[in-house]
Amino acid sequence: MSTPALLSPITIGDHELSHRVVLAPLTRLRNTEEGVPSDLTVEHYTQRASKGGLLISEATVIHPRGGGYMYAPGIYTAEQIQGWKRVTDAVHAKGGVIFCQLWHIGRATHSKHLPNNELPVSASPIAINGKNLFGDDYEVPHPLTKDEINQVLEAFAQGAKNALEAGFDGIELHGANGYLIDQFINTSSNERTDEYGGSIENRARLALEAVDAVVDAIGAKKVAIRLSPWSDFQDMKDDTPVETWSYITQQLQDKHADLAYIHYVEAREGGHHDVELENHESLDPFRQIWKGPFITAGGYTDPKKAIKTIEENPNNLLAFGRLFIANPDLPERIRNDWPLNKYHRPTFYSHEAEGYVDYPFYTPEAAPEAQPASDEQPAPEAQPATDEPPAAEAQPISDVQAEETGEEKAAVTESSEATTAANSDDEQPVTKPAAKPVTTKAERRKSKFFAKAKDGKCMIQ
Structure with a gap:
């Protein structure tokens, strides 16, 4: 039997991948x-x-004024760069390839989470409807001036340089899902009358200038971009999506045909629902324009459907989110048709080891008991990854995103005591200390957010 295209090699930039099962960029909020x-x-x-496998990091903030989520990672301080170096070294030790997704949140935050309580920024002074993850009304953002736009472009370029210093093999610009670049592209969030608003060419300008900036900084073969023409997340809507993103794709093909890849998000039902749209809009218009590697993400939960998708689109790779969250050895499970673990949504953003590093790798002995975990039940306990004790005790985790998160044996790194307990049959269940009283305003906000997360009522894409 021939090898499915999903498991066949493909070249992105300077790297030949051994398969096309990609870890999607998944915010998980487990950082400091x-x-x-x-x-x-x-x-x-x-x-x-995995050897020859591509991982895309969770969205990573390029500048303090571009952030706004607690426990999301950054790439603008020496400490953050060194922290990521530990990640990239470990991935490279297993033969993997890893790109850093560079992120400016734009209006999708709140002044409470920004330096000096500055207002969030965007293309135009248009707020997102409703409340944010912490229960605050979204604020009317400050529209970026031309000088401030240039500063954002410089921050993207510096973020790309910092990512290479941290050991990443390349970067992916987050131009999707209602964050800053996407806010400039969509007509629903851009009412500017200068060269960054109005026509398709003007609304696409920031995205294309950001690509130019990072290409100039680190070279095209180390650069990619993620786009989402059909997403309505965070009030995104464009009047002419086919024409708008066809223009962007054509400009990238004409100017930067040697980009590592373009990453397009397929249409899915909005919010945190799992149901895919029955008659969703196609990515074919953009796929026909772009001749290089084309990563598709869209809530793939059926490996057989994923295999068929790649057979129909030979330049494609597929980015998996929820399946990769629950199955750290996903490429091997697909290759061998092994049963899959079920993800557990309430642990997506819990800031704890559970649901993050304790999903089991497949072993024949465990297979009969490896029934999928429902969204209501915790994921099954992992089998022992090693007989050796952890190399060092991890730093304590405080009590405080997965969107759009191997090999047959678990790699053992420094892990928390909670993870050790989950991975050892000899350990007794860990009794957590009683929660500290929530007293400060910041603690109350954290408590509210993580309560919503555990109820499965929030989604960060």
């Missing part, structure tokens, strides 16, 4: 309050690395 990747972060990516 300073945006530094934690021991858990290192372990999570190490588990999902």
Whole structure:
């Protein structure tokens, strides 16, 4: 039997991948309050690395004024860069390839989470409807001036340089899902009358200038971009999506045909629902324009459907989110048609080891008991990854995103005591200390957010 195209080699930039099963960029909020990747972060990516496999990091903030989510990582301080270096070294030790997704949140935050309580920024002074993840009304953002746009472009370029310093093999610009670049592209969030608003060419200008900036900084073969023409997440809507993103794709093909890849998000039902649209809009118009590697993400949960998709689109790779969250050895499970673990939504953003590093790798002995975990039940306990004790005790995790998160044996890195308990048959269940009273305003906000997360009522894409 021939090897499915999903498991066949393909070249992106300077790297030949051995398969096309890609870890989608998945915000999981397991980093420190300073945006530094934690021991858990290192372990999570190490588990999902495979020889010749591509991992895309969670969205990573390029500048303090471009952030706004607690426990999301950054790439603008020396400490953050060194934290990511631990991740990339571990991934490379397993033969993997890893790109850093560079992120400016734009209006999708709140002044409470920004330096000096500055207002969020965007293309135009148009707020997102409703409340944010912490229960605050979204604020009317400050429209970026031309000088401020240039500063954003410089921050993207510096972020790309910092990513290479941290050991990443390349970067992916986050131009999707209602964040800053996407806010400039869509007519629903851009009412500017200068050269960054109005026509398709003007609304696409920031996205294309951001690509130019990072290409100039690190070279085209280390650069990619993620786009989402059909997403309505965070009030995104464009009057002419086919024409708008066809123009962007054509400009990239004409000017930067040697980009590592373009990453397009397929249409799915909005919010955190799992149901795919029955008659969703096609990516074919953009796929016909772009001649290079084309990564597709769209809530793939059926490996057989994924295999068929790649057979029909030979330049494609597929980015998996929820399946990769629950199955750290996903490429091997697909290759061998092994049963899949079920993801557990309430642990997507819990800031704990559970649901992050404790999903089991496939073993024949465990197969009969490896029934899928429902969204209501915790994921099954992992089998022992090693007989050796952890190399060092991890830093404690405080009590405080997966969108759009290997090999047959778990790689062992420094891990938390909670993870050790989950991975050892000899350990007794860990009794967590009683929660501290929530007293400060910041603690109350954290408590509210993580309560919503555990109820499955929030989604960060």
